[in-house]
Amino acid sequence: MTTAEQKQEPEFIQYKYPRTQHYWHALGYQTRAVEGFKQGKIMATKCSKCGRAMVPPRIVCPECYVEVTEWVDQGQRGKLVAAFKIGYPMYDRRTGESQVWDKPVVAVQMEGGALLDGWCSETDLDKLKPGLLLEAVWRPEEERIGAYDDVLHWKPVEK
Numbered sequence: 001m002t003t004a005e006q007k008q009e010p011e012f013i014q015y016k017y018p019r020t021q022h023y024w025h026a027l028g029y030q031t032r033a034v035e036g037f038k039q040g041k042i043m044a045t046k047c048s049k050c051g052r053a054m055v056p057p058r059i060v061c062p063e064c065y066v067e068v069t070e071w072v073d074q075g076q077r078g079k080l081v082a083a084f085k086i087g088y089p090m091y092d093r094r095t096g097e098s099q100v101w102d103k104p105v106v107a108v109q110m111e112g113g114a115l116l117d118g119w120c121s122e123t124d125l126d127k128l129k130p131g132l133l134l135e136a137v138w139r140p141e142e143e144r145i146g147a148y149d150d151v152l153h154w155k156p157v158e159k
């Protein structure tokens with residue numbers, strides 16, 4: 001026989017971000033990419049064998065298994081490959097809160113050849129066709145932290 005008093009709510013272990021812990025992390029070869037973001041540049045490594053440009057930069061090409069030592073500035077523009085919207089609230093790792101995302105997520109083929117993703121300022125998906133030229137909009141230089149979201153969003157280039 002079960003009564004209301006015997007039923008127990010499940011116990012969840014919870015914690016909130018951001019944590020108060022601070023730590024130092026050695027970036028190794030990624031340092032060049034981080035410094036690039038601070039200077040408003042998207043830096044990729046490029047395989048000398050197949051020509052593949054990689055963001056985030058990799059030290060070994062995953063196709064050719066050769067060491068990659070060449071760095072290439074990817075430029076400020078790229079072509080839209082794909083776009084979609086997130087239709088539900090999602091966790092924001094910066095704030096630890098659930099958030100509704102108004103801006104679409106876009107995949108961008110950079111001038112330098114690398115493929116990366118980000119947010120787009122244009123919220124009308126009907127206007128986001130593959131091949132659309134997009135340009136990076138950066139966080140003000142004094143606010144950059146050397147991370148991918150130093151690029152606030154991508155905006156369509158007006159013709």
Ligand SMILES: [Zn+2]
Nearest residue numbers: 047050061064
């Ligand atoms: Zn390769």
